[in-house]
């Protein structure tokens with residue numbers, strides 16, 4: 001029986017995790033939930049799974065939650081609450097479906113406490129890769145990716161062995177603007193950017209998929225997860241999102257993992273690994289996908305992926321700047337304070353202006369995050 005804590009329970013990954021959990025009551029017990037502002041939903045989830053540990057944002061949301069009853073539920077607050085939930089003694093598994101930099105400290109706490117960390121929050125690894133790996137080693141925790149490309153690489157490396165890897169290909173759908181002229185894309189509205197052609201996801205990651213900053217973050221995520229050099233990681237556009245990634249071995253063999261674009265499959269695998277459980281979410285079906293295309297990435301139209309290689313080359317806190325600057329810029333774009341094209345400009349400028357700190361502590365990373373946010377908001381104020 002897996003005893004699971006779900007961080008970000010009311011988000012896209014959280015809801016899909018609970019859907020998987022509901023299908024396997026004999027295999028998965030949900031012991032903790034965290035939520036931001038969707039109190040009625042987390043109350044419903046708490047009741048459905050009989051959860052006794054809940055983390056909420058602040059006193060105000062906690063008060064709202066208590067109006068639903070739950071006298072026997074322990075409610076904790078904020079980042080300290082998230083870290084305590086991630087290291088809860090009743091749990092052996094933590095699904096991190098938090099959005100953005102908020103996910104770093106709870107990831108460290110889960111791994112330090114020796115849990116299996118099923119990681120959907122790629123920002124934790126991008127911002128604090130070295131710290132996450134050190135915490136995993138110290139606490140003897142386990143790290144299983146949920147991100148579909150990395151779940152694919154994880155499975156290909158299990159099948160083919162992690163020795164003799166020549167390079168890996170991360171596939172990218174290309175997002176909603178793959179076939180838009182560049183000029184039109186640069187002034188695209190959030191309503192257009194939020195229309196992802198293949199995946200259904202939360203807002204932040206959907207915008208990241210439109211800019212391809214999502215793929216940029218995934219390059220860095222792959223570097224830390226699998227110990228690959230930047231030269232070993234390539235990005236290829238694959239509009240159907242069926243081949244989730246590929247590993248090329250030294251002898252010329254390439255392994256790929258295929259499946260429908262449905263996050264419940266990698267979520268379930270991260271929970272069931274090394275077992276495989278039945279799932280109703282469909283299969284690849286060679287006949288129904290006769291055409292699988294692979295195209296080179298247009299780095300001029302989407303300068304984001306190049307910035308990932310630049311951040312890795314700069315090292316230290318540079319990847320944290322990339323992630324934090326992007327998160328801040330996406331927020332401003334969703335509020336329609338900056339244009340789509342300005343996301344690229346602002347993140348690029350923040351990265352180049354940064355003086356990386358080598359071997360950063362958590363405080364260094366959080367300081368870097370504040371610096372990147374201030375850099376971006378100052379720029380936007382100046383230009384208004």
Ligand code: MG
Pocket residue numbers: 147148149150218
């Ligand atoms: Mg992904």
